[in-house]
Amino acid sequence: MLKFYILRSSRDIFGHLILILLPILLISFFSYINSSYNIGAITPVLTIGFALTFQIYGSAISFETLGQDFLSPIRNRLLATPVNPVKVVLSILFSGIIVSFLQTFVILMFSITILDIKFNNLFLILLVMLISVIFNQLFGTLILFLSKNVKTANSVTTLYGIAAPILTGLYFPLPDNIITNLFEKYLTPMALAQTAILGIIDNNLKNFIIGIIPLIILSVILFLLIKLLSKKVIL
Amino acid sequence: MILKIENVIKRFNNHLALDYLSLEVNKGEVIGLLGPNGAGKTTCIKSIVGLLSVDEGEIIVFDMKQDGKNQKIKSKIGFVTQEITIYEDMTAKENLAFFGSLYGLKKTELESRINEVAKIIGLEDRLNDRPKHFSGGMQRRLNIGCSILHNPELLIMDEPTVGIDPQSRNYILDFVKKIAAEGTTVIYTSHYIEEVEAVASRIYIMDQGHVIASGTLKELIARIKGDSHILVDVKIAREDKKDELLALTDVKEVVIKDNQYHIIVPGGISIIDKIVSILAPLGIVNVNSKQPTLEDVFLTLTGKQLRDEVN
Secondary structure: OHHHHHHHHHOOHHHHHHHHHHHHHHHHHHHHHOOOOOHHHHHHHHHHHHHHHHHHHHOHHHHHHHHHHHOOOHHHHHHHOOOOHHHHHHHHHHHHHHHHHHHHHHHHHHHHHOOOOOOOOHHHHHHHHHHHHHHHHHHHHHHHHHHOOHHHHHHHHHHHHHHHHHHOOOOOOOOOOHHHHHHHHOOOHHHHHHHHHHHHHOOOHHHHHHHHHHHHHHHHHHHHHHHHHHHHHHO | OOEEEEEEEEEEOOEEEEEEEEEEEOOOOEEEEEOOOOOOHHHHHHHHHOOOOOOEEEEEEOOEEOOOOOHHHHHHEEEEOOOOOOOOOOOHHHHHHHHHHHOOOOHHHHHHHHHHHHHHOOOOOOOOOOHHHOOHHHHHHHHHHHHHOOOOOEEEEEOOOOOOOHHHHHHHHHHHHHHHHOOOEEEEEOOOHHHHHHHOOEEEEEEOOEEEEEEOHHHHHHHOOOEEEEEEEEOOOOHHHHHHHHHOOOOOEEEEEOOEEEEEEEOOOOOHHHHHHHHHHHOEEEEEEEOOOHHHHHHHHHOOOOHHHHO
16 A cells, blocks of 8 residues: 555656755755855755755645545545555555655755765764654644645645745844744744754754754654544544 | 345434435345435445444444444445546556555455456556546546455445446446346446446335335336326426426326426326316427336336436
8 A cells, every 4th residue: 555655656746846856956056156155064054954845845745645535535435445544544644754755865865966065974864854754744634634625734834834944044044033043943843853953963962852852742743633633534 | 135224314414314214135136226316325325335324223234234344344345436536647557456455455366356357347458548548438437447356245336327428338337237147236326217227136216315115127117007107398398387287186296307298197097188278378399198117117206307316
C-alpha cells in the first residue's frame, strides 16, 4: 500500500517542480544578490530557510491525497475493503513524509554539490529536517480533518507558508526588538526547526535542544489530535 | 442463504431511510433492486457492505452479523460504486493492483488475477494506459474490474451503467450474466428497468425505505395483470387534467410523460369515453392500450415512473 501511495505522490511532476526547482532557484538568486557579502555564511541560512519554507507547501502531498481518498466517493470503495482505514491514512502520511523529505534532501544536496556549501553534522541536520517534515505533514492533515475541505487546508497552509519565513527573517531582516526576536527564533514551528538547525551549524547545543524538543512535542500533539479526529472524519 | 435483512430501521436525523426493511438473497441469485430516488436503495446497499450501521434490526451476511467491522464479510463482497471510484492518474493495471492488494492478493496471484480481470472487462490492451484517457464506458468497466479481483462471492453493483454508451452497457449486462452463471451472487440496482429485466432472477421493488413487492419478473407482472394501461398522447399535457382523471372512481394511477398520459385502470372497466372527454380539450393525438411490463408494475405500486427520477 505504501508503495502505491509513494508512486501516486511521485506522479505529480508539476508539484515536484514547484517544491524542488523553485527553492533551488530562490536559494541561487538570493545567494547571487548577496554575493558581495560572505556567501559561505549566507547560503547555508538561505538553504535551510527555503528548504523549511517549501516543506510547509509540501504538506499538500498528504492532505490532498487524503482528501481525494476520504472526502470523495473513493472513500466508500476503500471502506468496503477489509483493510483497516487507519492503515490507509498512515500509508498516505508515511508516503507524504518520505516524498517531502526527499525533496528537502535534493535541495540540501544542490547547495552542497553545486553551491559548494559545507554543513557540519549533516546527519543531525537531516534529522531535524525530517522532524520538521513530519510536523508539516501532520499540520496539513489536521487542518484537513478539522475543515473537511482540501481548499481550506490549502489556504491555511499557504498562509502559514507565507507568514512563517517572513517571521523568521528569511526574505528581509526584521527590526531588532524582543517580539520579532521571539518570532524569529521560537514562536513558529518553522522558527523552532531553524533554531535547532542553526544550533547544529554553530555547535550550539542549547539552541538545538530549544528548537527540537518543542517541535517534537508539537508533532506528538498533532498526531494525537489527528488520531482523535480520524475516526470522525473517515468512518 | 447469502444475505438476510430483517426488520432493519435506519434514520438520518428525522428522516426514516429504511423502514422495517426485510429481504433475503440466496446463493447464485441475481437480485434486481428497483426503486425511485429516496427509496432507500443506496442506504440498503451501504448497510449490507458495512458502510452504515443500522439503528434497529439485523443484517446477516454469510451467516455473520454485519457490524461494519467484520473483515471476513468485507473480503467476500465486491462493491461496484455508483460513482467511478478509480485513480485517474494511475494506470489501469496500477488501479487493479492497488484494489487487489487491499483484498490481500499478493504478487503471482495478483498478477494472474489482473490479467484475467483485464480480459473479462475487455481492457487487456489498455492496462498500461491511464483512465483519464478512457471513454466513460471503459472507466465504468475498470470500476467493475477493481471490485472483482478477489473473486467475491457476493457482488453488489450500485447503478453500474450510469452515463455510458449502449455498447458498454451491453458489455456490462453480459458480464453480470456470465459471473452469475459461474455462481457469483449479484445484487444489481438500476434506474433502467430493462437492465433489471435482462439480468435479474428475482426483483425487489423498494419505496419509502421498505420492500413493496418482490418476486420473479413473471410473478410481479402477474400481480397487475388485471389492470389495463391506457396511453393517451395529447398536444400539450396539463397537470390539472391529471387531477381530473384521478378523480374518476376507476382510475388507479396517472403519470404524465412527454405529453403522454399513462392511465392505469382495473381490467374490464370501460372508461375510455370519460378519459377522452377529459383530455379532448388538450388535443388528443393518439389513444393506445398495452400489455403490462415491469415498468407498469413499478408504476402501479409506487405511482412513479422510474426513469423520470434520474432526469
